[in-house]
Amino acid sequence: MAKQLGQIYVKSTIGGITFYKMDNTFYARTKSSLDRKRVKRDKAFRRTRWYTGRFGRASKLASAAYDLLEPEKKDMLLYRKWMGMAAKMTYSGKTETEVEVLLFMEAEMVLGIPQKTKKRNY
DSSP: OEEOOSSOOOOEEETTEEEEEETTEEEEEEOOSOOHHHHHHOGGGHHHHHHHHHHHHHHHHHHHHHTTSOGGGOOHHHHHHHHHHHHHHHHTTOOHHHHHHHHHHHHHHHHTOOOOOOOOOO
8 A cells, every 4th residue: 555645635547546534644556456347256256246135134224223212222233233233133043033132132131121021931
Protein backbone atom coordinates (compact mmCIF):
# COMPACT_ATOMS: atom_id res chain seq x y z
CA MET A 1 0.00 0.00 0.00
CA ALA A 2 1.42 3.30 -1.05
CA LYS A 3 0.44 6.45 0.81
CA GLN A 4 -0.69 9.49 -1.13
CA LEU A 5 1.44 12.54 -0.52
CA GLY A 6 0.81 16.18 -1.28
CA GLN A 7 -2.02 18.62 -0.77
CA ILE A 8 -4.56 17.09 -3.15
CA TYR A 9 -6.00 13.68 -2.29
CA VAL A 10 -7.98 11.47 -4.67
CA LYS A 11 -10.66 8.84 -3.98
CA SER A 12 -11.28 7.02 -7.27
CA THR A 13 -9.68 4.71 -9.83
CA ILE A 14 -7.49 6.19 -12.51
CA GLY A 15 -5.65 4.08 -15.08
CA GLY A 16 -5.61 0.85 -13.10
CA ILE A 17 -4.67 2.47 -9.77
CA THR A 18 -7.25 2.80 -7.01
CA PHE A 19 -6.94 5.73 -4.62
CA TYR A 20 -8.82 5.48 -1.32
CA LYS A 21 -9.04 6.74 2.26
CA MET A 22 -8.73 4.48 5.32
CA ASP A 23 -8.41 5.68 8.94
CA ASN A 24 -7.90 9.30 7.85
CA THR A 25 -4.94 8.33 5.64
CA PHE A 26 -5.02 8.26 1.86
CA TYR A 27 -3.58 5.26 0.01
CA ALA A 28 -3.09 3.96 -3.54
CA ARG A 29 -3.04 0.37 -4.83
CA THR A 30 -3.37 -1.44 -8.11
CA LYS A 31 -6.90 -2.14 -9.24
CA SER A 32 -8.12 -5.66 -8.43
CA SER A 33 -8.84 -8.05 -11.28
CA LEU A 34 -11.64 -9.61 -9.23
CA ASP A 35 -15.13 -8.59 -10.29
CA ARG A 36 -18.71 -9.45 -9.36
CA LYS A 37 -19.25 -11.70 -12.38
CA ARG A 38 -16.30 -13.91 -11.45
CA VAL A 39 -17.38 -14.24 -7.81
CA LYS A 40 -20.91 -15.18 -8.87
CA ARG A 41 -19.88 -17.81 -11.44
CA ASP A 42 -16.39 -19.17 -10.74
CA LYS A 43 -16.16 -22.54 -8.97
CA ALA A 44 -13.32 -21.16 -6.84
CA PHE A 45 -15.85 -18.93 -5.04
CA ARG A 46 -18.48 -21.61 -4.38
CA ARG A 47 -17.85 -21.61 -0.61
CA THR A 48 -17.87 -17.81 -0.56
CA ARG A 49 -21.32 -17.81 -2.17
CA TRP A 50 -22.51 -20.47 0.31
CA TYR A 51 -21.31 -18.44 3.31
CA THR A 52 -22.75 -15.16 2.03
CA GLY A 53 -26.14 -16.80 1.50
CA ARG A 54 -26.13 -18.20 5.02
CA PHE A 55 -24.88 -14.91 6.41
CA GLY A 56 -27.72 -13.04 4.69
CA ARG A 57 -30.34 -15.38 6.16
CA ALA A 58 -28.72 -15.12 9.60
CA SER A 59 -28.84 -11.33 9.35
CA LYS A 60 -32.58 -11.38 8.64
CA LEU A 61 -33.21 -13.73 11.58
CA ALA A 62 -31.15 -11.62 13.99
CA SER A 63 -32.89 -8.49 12.73
CA ALA A 64 -36.34 -9.99 13.39
CA ALA A 65 -35.43 -10.74 17.01
CA TYR A 66 -33.75 -7.35 17.45
CA ASP A 67 -36.86 -5.56 16.17
CA LEU A 68 -38.81 -6.99 19.13
CA LEU A 69 -36.76 -4.90 21.56
CA GLU A 70 -37.88 -1.56 22.86
CA PRO A 71 -35.77 1.36 21.60
CA GLU A 72 -34.06 1.93 24.95
CA LYS A 73 -32.95 -1.72 25.10
CA LYS A 74 -31.46 -1.75 21.61
CA ASP A 75 -27.69 -1.83 21.41
CA MET A 76 -25.57 -2.43 18.31
CA LEU A 77 -23.27 -4.76 20.25
CA LEU A 78 -26.26 -6.90 21.18
CA TYR A 79 -27.34 -7.07 17.54
CA ARG A 80 -23.81 -8.04 16.49
CA LYS A 81 -23.76 -10.76 19.17
CA TRP A 82 -27.07 -12.16 17.92
CA MET A 83 -25.87 -11.91 14.34
CA GLY A 84 -22.79 -13.95 15.24
CA MET A 85 -24.89 -16.52 17.07
CA ALA A 86 -27.29 -16.82 14.13
CA ALA A 87 -24.44 -17.17 11.64
CA LYS A 88 -22.72 -19.91 13.68
CA MET A 89 -25.98 -21.81 14.05
CA THR A 90 -26.82 -21.60 10.35
CA TYR A 91 -23.27 -22.62 9.39
CA SER A 92 -23.54 -25.64 11.69
CA GLY A 93 -26.71 -26.80 9.94
CA LYS A 94 -29.53 -25.63 12.21
CA THR A 95 -32.77 -24.77 10.45
CA GLU A 96 -34.03 -21.21 10.25
CA THR A 97 -36.87 -22.12 12.62
CA GLU A 98 -34.44 -23.43 15.25
CA VAL A 99 -32.31 -20.31 14.98
CA GLU A 100 -35.37 -18.06 15.16
CA VAL A 101 -36.65 -19.79 18.32
CA LEU A 102 -33.28 -19.46 20.06
CA LEU A 103 -32.93 -15.79 19.10
CA PHE A 104 -36.46 -15.01 20.27
CA MET A 105 -35.63 -16.68 23.60
CA GLU A 106 -32.60 -14.35 23.84
CA ALA A 107 -34.88 -11.38 23.10
CA GLU A 108 -37.29 -12.49 25.83
CA MET A 109 -34.40 -12.60 28.33
CA VAL A 110 -33.38 -9.05 27.39
CA LEU A 111 -36.99 -7.90 27.75
CA GLY A 112 -37.29 -9.65 31.12
CA ILE A 113 -40.05 -12.05 30.09
CA PRO A 114 -39.91 -15.12 32.34
CA GLN A 115 -39.16 -18.37 30.55
CA LYS A 116 -41.72 -21.15 30.72
CA THR A 117 -40.53 -24.20 32.57
CA LYS A 118 -41.85 -27.70 32.25
CA LYS A 119 -43.59 -29.21 35.26
CA ARG A 120 -41.93 -32.34 36.45
CA ASN A 121 -43.97 -35.17 37.86
CA TYR A 122 -41.91 -37.16 40.32
